[in-house]
Amino acid sequence: MSEMIDIALTVNGEQVRARVEARRHLIDFLRLDLGLMGSHIGCEHGVCGACTVRVDGDIVRGCLVLAASLDGARVDTIEGISDTGEIRDLQDAFIARNAAQCGFCTPGMLMAAADLLKHQPQASREEIREHMSGNYCRCTGYQAIVDAVETTAKARAAKA
Amino acid sequence: MKAPRFSYVRPASLTEALNLLAEKGPEARLLAGGQSLLAALAFRLSDPQVLIDISKLPELTGVTRVGDKIRIGAGTTHSALGRDALIASxxxxxxxxxxxxxxxxxxxxxxxxGSLAYADPAAELPACVVALEADLVARSKTGERRIKAADFFTGLFSTALEPGEILTALEVPVASASDRCALVEVARRSGDYAMAGVALKATLAGDRIIAIRPVFFGLGDAPVLAHGAAQALTGGPPTGERIAAAKAALATDLDPPGDQHGGPEMKRHLAGVVLERAIARMTNSEARAA
Structure with a gap:
């Protein structure tokens, strides 16, 4: 039992060992300890969705997960799923639809949208809105974001 | 804001967790999913010396049928419940x-x-377990006891759990063919805590309501079972007249405090709205309840 905890985990496919403060949340760990600045800190209490990342394949609020609890876990961030090409089409659709304005919410939006496309590839606009409702865009560019997700869903369905 | 300093420990078994909890006493907090606790820590509303992480304990997860009851491990996530075929049926x-x-x-x-032990009065699951007459299973170093859901929620963010106890599971009666259920709430945005909501379970004979448990959330300091409304709805089909009587009974069943959403009168009005919608949903859908 300690204020400093040793963890070994996989981040974007790479093995990482670290000693973290018990109170350090996942996003501070990613940004400050690993230099992965793609995940953003907005509200820091679980409301805004800017810090959405994957833990063991499922999206989570990074600010509501302690790094100390992630020994043995697999973490994937916007940097990782960009590098693998998993969301290239979704990112292209965001650009085509001008779905990123100031860009602050965009990494979280992409993580949440990728999760929806994986689990509900046939999602309707209503279902897209519902799934994305935990991610805030203070530019209020929701229409374009929903457009981009819908475009990607339809394009993937046509290819399948 | 950043959380205050604390220590962290992840016990490997329930026994180890119970020993740690007994040893650390009130300075310890249990960390399950952390979706309320870590936000509270970020606001510095809580200042524990140590978090005991029970989120990975195998003893606490899973949904199983045990006789005429469904046993739900306390550590089962909302997502896992949402895709569980046994829960659905x-x-x-x-x-x-x-x-x-x-x-x-x-x-x-x-x-x-975590949701039940946190006992937010606006949360859905506390109201559900009261409507379902679930038993909540609490373990301590000295043994195990069952607490009726109706006795579990003792006030604002407080429960019948004693120091040293961990909520390990709940046991819910399996829905029968004559049961119906509905959950309806009003929230400003999808996913927000409800301004007002109701979870109800009813037993029908044909179109007659034989028994009904409408339990409101977001309308008191704990889930509120509306006895007067239940009485007004029991004994016949849910006609407009009976629904009106049930809504009128809410005036005495509920004593909602005002909150950031509005005053008591608005909350009372919303309670009537969600009750009427829930009865409509319950009778329209063929979904069996429970």
């Missing part, structure tokens, strides 16, 4: 509640035991 009220709880990223971490 045997405890449909909980299946209905899940999409209302926050957002997918939070449902992936948050647990049913």
């Amino acid at each position: 045997a405890v449909p009220l909980i299946a209905q509640a899940i999409p209302h709880i926050a957002h997918p990223a939070i449902r992936n971490r948050g647990t049913i035991g």
Whole structure:
């Protein structure tokens, strides 16, 4: 039992060992300890969705997960799923639809949208809105974001 | 804001967790999904010396049928409940509640035991377990006891759990063919805590309501079972007249405090709205309840 905890985990496919403060949340760990600045800190209490990342394949609020609890876990961030090409089409659709304005919410939006496309590839606009409702865009560019997700869903369905 | 300093420990078994909890006493907090606790720590509303992480304990997860009851491990996440076939068929009220709880990223971490033990008066699951007459199973170093859901919620964010106890599971009666259920709430945005909501379970004979338990959330300092409304609805089909009488009975059943959403009169009005919608949903849908 300690204020400093040793963890070994996989981040974007790479093995990482670290000693973290018990109170350090996942996003501070990613940004400050690993230099992965793609995940953003907005509200820091679980409301805004800017810090959405994957833990063991499922999206989570990074600010509501302690790094100390992630020994043995697999973490994937916007940097990782960009590098693998998993969301290239979704990112292209965001650009085509001008779905990123100031860009602050965009990494979280992409993580949440990728999760929806994986689990509900046939999602309707209503279902897209519902799934994305935990991610805030203070530019209020929701229409374009929903457009981009819908475009990607339809394009993937046509290819399948 | 950053959380205050604390220590962290992840016990490997329930026994080890209970020993740690007994040893550390009130300076320890249990960390399950952390979706409320870590936000509270970020606001520095809580200042524990140590967090005991029970989120990975195998003893606390899973949904199983045990006789005429469904046993739900306290550490089962909302997402896992939402995709569980046994929950969908045997405890449909909980299946209905899940999409209302926050957002997918939070449902992936948050647990049913955490939600019940946290006892937010505006949360869905506490109201559900009261409507379902579930038993909540609490373990301590000295043994195990069952607490009726109706006795579990003792006030604002407080429960009947004693120091040294961990909520390990809940046991819910399997829905029968004559049961119906519904959960309806009003919230400003999808995923927000409800301004007002109701979870109800009813037993029907044909179109007659033989028994009904409408339990309101967001309308008191704990889930509120509306006895007067239940009485007004029992003994016949849910006609307009009976529904009007039930809504009128809410004037004495409920004593809602005002909150950031509005005053007591608005909350009372919303209670009537959600009750009427829930009865409509319950009677329109063929979904069995429970």
